[in-house]
Amino acid sequence: MTQTHRSDCPINLAVEVVGDRWTLLVLRDIIFGKRQHFRALLEGSEEGISPSVLAERLQRLTNAGILRRECCAQHRQKGYFRLTDAGADLLPVIAALGAWGARHRHGDPELCDKVLQLERGGAAACGAFKAQLLAAQAEESAQEAEA
Template sequence: MEPPSSCPINAAVEVLGDRWSLLVLRDVIFSDRRYFRALLTGSPERIASNILADRLVRLVEAGLLSRGTAARGQRAQYSLTEAGIQTLPILDALGNWSLTWRPAAGELHARQQFMHDQGPPFIEALMNDLRARHLGTPAPDDDPSAFERLNDVIG
């Protein structure tokens, strides 16, 4: 199948260009929600189950998530791929833009402000934490980890 455009931005938008895909990635990355039920019930935006199922399939097909095999009666676990982990700087940039141009408050705003204040070294440390959690690479020697520090911000 021929892509609709040779533009790299369009190619990214084809995968990431809808609200729900980005929010599913957000919840997997920042909240470590890796099961369908956790993603469904943990979404502050209240994603519908059919939309969530569709986006999980799309994200797996696009190579941003992998779906573990589950035996009958067991839940399938979703994990970030390296391509999925590489979306973290994109989500961070969107969040930083929003800090300046969109009013917000609450835990998620505080989390974004913390990431903004910590800067690129923190984002890289968080990506390394995600690699350890999702890809099984050796865990960084951070004490506490970037993931733990981030979640301490929102309690």
């Protein structure tokens, strides 16, 4: 099935994948909340995402190549959602959005500090955080494969 886009503008193409509230919050929880299971994402959602919306967003992100789903060795129906390289490349975008919110929307000071530190550290800080995220995921995948 061929997917049609409203336009080939790169901003439009990005917004079509990650441009809604729930998708960004799911990515936030995977990146910063270290939640990788459906249940952890559902129960850890401060905003109260519904199971059907979460399932749809995880499927959309997987289809778009932002996440990949890995099956749990012990429970085949239980899966882990891991960032792909393309998904990890969204880190500076999400951090910049969070830094804007920290400066202009007066959020939780501890959470604001995290994104402002990433912003102050620039590309080097985001690159280091991205490398840590991907290394932790690879280690978790290897441990799961051994189990």
